[in-house]
Amino acid sequence: MKRQALIALLAFAVPASGGAAAQEIVSGISQDVIQITSNYTGTDIVVFGAIDRIDTPQNRNIVVVVRGPDTPMTVRRRDRIAGVWVNNDAARFTGLPSFYYLASTEPIDRVAPPRALARYGIGIDYLLPAGVFSHHDPLPFRQAAMRHLKQQGLYAEMPGTIDFLSETLFRTRVPVPANVTRGQYNVEVYLFRDGEVVSAQSTPLFVDQTGLERRLFNMAHNSPLAYGLACVFMAMLLGWISSVLFRRPV
Amino acid sequence: MEIYLPVAEMSVYWLVMIGLGLIVGFLSGMFGVGGGFLMTPLLVFSGIPSTVAVATTLSHVTASSMSGALAQWRKRAIDFPMAGVMLVGGVFGTLAGIWLFALMKKQGQMDLIVALSYVIMLGSIGIIMLRESLQTLRAYRSGTTVPARRVNHPWIHRLPLKMRFRQSRLYISVIPPIAIGFAVGALSAIMGIGGGFIIVPAMIYLLRMPTNVVMGTSLAQIIAITAITTLLQATSNYSVDIVLALLLVTGGVVGAQLGVRAGAKLRGEQLRLLLAILVLAVGAVLLWRLVANPADVYSLYLEPAA
Numbered sequence: 353m354k355r356q357a358l359i360a361l362l363a364f365a366v367p368a369s370g371g372a373a374a375q376e377i378v379s380g381i382s383q384d385v386i387q388i389t390s391n392y393t394g395t396d397i398v399v400f401g402a403i404d405r406i407d408t409p410q411n412r413n414i415v416v417v418v419r420g421p422d423t424p425m426t427v428r429r430r431d432r433i434a435g436v437w438v439n440n441d442a443a444r445f446t447g448l449p450s451f452y453y454l455a456s457t458e459p460i461d462r463v464a465p466p467r468a469l470a471r472y473g474i475g476i477d478y479l480l481p482a483g484v485f486s487h488h489d490p491l492p493f494r495q496a497a498m499r500h501l502k503q504q505g506l507y508a509e510m511p512g513t514i515d516f517l518s519e520t521l522f523r524t525r526v527p528v529p530a531n532v533t534r535g536q537y538n539v540e541v542y543l544f545r546d547g548e549v550v551s552a553q554s555t556p557l558f559v560d561q562t563g564l565e566r567r568l569f570n571m572a573h574n575s576p577l578a579y580g581l582a583c584v585f586m587a588m589l590l591g592w593i594s595s596v597l598f599r600r601p602v
Numbered sequence: 603m604e605i606y607l608p609v610a611e612m613s614v615y616w617l618v619m620i621g622l623g624l625i626v627g628f629l630s631g632m633f634g635v636g637g638g639f640l641m642t643p644l645l646v647f648s649g650i651p652s653t654v655a656v657a658t659t660l661s662h663v664t665a666s667s668m669s670g671a672l673a674q675w676r677k678r679a680i681d682f683p684m685a686g687v688m689l690v691g692g693v694f695g696t697l698a699g700i701w702l703f704a705l706m707k708k709q710g711q712m713d714l715i716v717a718l719s720y721v722i723m724l725g726s727i728g729i730i731m732l733r734e735s736l737q738t739l740r741a742y743r744s745g746t747t748v749p750a751r752r753v754n755h756p757w758i759h760r761l762p763l764k765m766r767f768r769q770s771r772l773y774i775s776v777i778p779p780i781a782i783g784f785a786v787g788a789l790s791a792i793m794g795i796g797g798g799f800i801i802v803p804a805m806i807y808l809l810r811m812p813t814n815v816v817m818g819t820s821l822a823q824i825i826a827i828t829a830i831t832t833l834l835q836a837t838s839n840y841s842v843d844i845v846l847a848l849l850l851v852t853g854g855v856v857g858a859q860l861g862v863r864a865g866a867k868l869r870g871e872q873l874r875l876l877l878a879i880l881v882l883a884v885g886a887v888l889l890w891r892l893v894a895n896p897a898d899v900y901s902l903y904l905e906p907a908a
Contacts, residue, residue, distance in 0.1 A: 391605065426905070427901070572836070584661070584832050587664040591665040
């Protein structure tokens with residue numbers, strides 16, 4: 353969280369120190385809340401915006417990053433012990449986002465030098481965990497984590513997916529899968545010129561359960577005994593009803 | 603077609619879950635077991651977190667057993683004192699199991715211990731049942747009389763605290779039923795099962811209960827133990843998903859009724875042979891998953907939001 357605050361601060365400080373008079377990029381999102389309801393199976397949000405100066409496309413790049421709330425991750429490695437695969441070694445990482453989607457006008461290694469990318473956490477390879485807890489070399493564990501997150505659709509890097517509607521208007525579609533964590537997300541839009549961030553904007557996006565799902569989740573955690581009793585009662589009632597319904601045709 | 607599970611925090615195809623309940627319920631009704639030993643692995647195979655799978659399967663078992671037990675109760679085939687005595691051990695077993703559950707979760711060895719206990723349990727019980735039912739069937743075919751099965755275990759009769767169980771026509775110590783109850787209670791918490799596939803053979807081969815009361819009595823005991831375990835899982839691990847439970851139970855109770863009818867058409871020996879094959883098949887699949895080379899030796903666990 354601290355790292356992200358720094359990024360935001362730096363990003364907004366850049367145009368000022370560069371002496372630019374106005375914000376050179378404005379952006380918005382199609383919805384600022386994603387509600388998880390009983391039929392939620394993932395959704396798309398549209399990030400759109402405008403740049404107010406016409407540049408030559410060669411040195412101008414736009415990067416859109418959607419970051420989920422940070423979550424601790426544990427990666428375990430299985431080894432064969434006495435013929436059976438057993439979790440034998442583990443590494444724990446903190447400070448990595450639970451969701452990371454990047455869209456850019458060009459592959460990011462062509463957008464900016466690694467140092468600039470690392471400073472803003474742009475690019476999956478440049479995400480650095482805040483804490484690493486491991487007995488051995490954590491690198492293979494980190495690579496495995498990234499591989500799994502990509503497979504689950506939680507991490508993605510999509511260069512060339514920003515569409516320009518005119519010379520200054522752009523938009524991109526961000527797929528948010530069904531298995532996302534609830535919490536506050538940040539949609540960050542960066543404008544790069546000649547490998548430097550010249551403007552950036554960050555907009556919060558909230559993902560939360562609503563309605564019945566929210567109430568059930570709250571009940572499970574706040575009054576677990578009543579929740580458990582409701583479960584048992586429901587099971588017994590349905591068992592009894594079926595027994596009565598099926599009694600006749602024997 | 604998909605529905606969001608509030609506690610598992612994921613979407614599932616609801617028809618698939620009802621279908622899963624239906625199939626497992628059918629087998630439950632047919633064999634007089636709760637079906638947890640099938641349901642928990644099937645839920646895990648379909649991507650449900652194993653903690654949620656273990657805790658939610660219990661509701662399915664409660665419902666399937668309820669519907670089966672009522673059918674048995676109308677036939678006066680439940681030995682309530684026996685079920686009560688077993689439940690005494692069961693409550694303590696469940697508490698021990700919940701404690702062990704939390705400990706293993708912390709060690710990161712939950713999946714291994716669950717899988718290993720499934721393989722050992724299903725393997726040994728499956729083989730015993732298979733052998734016994736094959737012997738009985740062979741004897742029946744060759745026309746010879748079935749060898750007398752009242753081979754008593756002398757050590758069981760030497761135990762103190764004897765009690766008369768009228769319906770089972772038994773006069774035995776309460777220690778073996780309590781011990782069986784304890785073991786099954788512990789397994790219920792760890793494996794998400796009612797324990798029918800352990801109680802039924804234990805009642806037949808250890809306690810020598812008459813087969814006609816075994817089904818009903820084990821079902822009554824299973825209802826009580828799964829209800830208690832559900833409450834404990836809900837209050838200590840928050841891992842019971844009521845939406846998933848509703849889907850499984852809806853399919854399960856219908857399946858169980860159909861299964862009871864199908865089971866009535868088969869003889870006891872045939873039923874036991876089929877159950878033995880089923881138990882061994884599930885055990886073999888789980889064993890294969892333990893020893894086969896995994897697609898990826900690394901696994902990732904994201905800690906859930908507080």
